[in-house]
Amino acid sequence: MTAPNPRQGPHLVLLAVYALFVLAAGARSIVQIATQFDEAPFAYVLSFVAALTYAAGWFAIRRAAHGRPAFARVMLWVELAGVVVVGTLSLVKGDWFPDATVWSDYGRGYGWVPAILPIAGLVWLHRSAPKEDEAA
């Protein structure tokens, strides 16, 4: 299999969802940090970190679609780790989160899309990666 066509393919949908989450998580965290930071500083900073992660994820998938998947291989695992760690912490250490983050309860507030997204990205990356015998 060759590198994916950067103009066509399922990565277009991934890019659209990532862009959406940059907007959603970024706008939400910026408003919360600007207007009510004292209420749940840890949660709001984590939401901002999530927004930055989605921006990096968008960039990583775009690079991967142009045949440079190395950054995406790292970034998607980082994003998945973030969802799992923050999601688990929000369940076992609820008092750390007076307000929800984007990744609280594994992204339940966003229909669990935050948990599904990095997995979908990793599946796409795996399927679009050149096979070793073809690459040789």
Place this chain on the structure above:
Amino acid sequence: MSGALTPIAWIVVGYALLVTVAAGLGVALKAPRPGWLDQLAWMLEVLAIVLALGALAALDEGRPDELTTHLGYVAAVVVMMPIALLSIREDRGSWSSGVVAVAALATGVVAVRIMMTR
């Protein structure tokens, strides 16, 4: 919330779901993106603009508790679909319909959020 805004918002939600299903079918059938899907998407954009104008007009009746968030949703409901369609303007492949599906679904969700924050 404003009496007139609720029906407009629900029309946007219902129509957004219709566009989402139509676009999702395009992906499932692996069909090139048809021209009529673009027309459906632009019609949804017109409805979203009507909703945004209605939401702005409703501010005269009283400010929402979370005004910044509400205005953020109003802005988002207007800009999402044009950005999505612009990003796939040179691509008629089946996966470009998926982008329309994502944007339409997001428009519906944001329309609900506009009602909730009003």
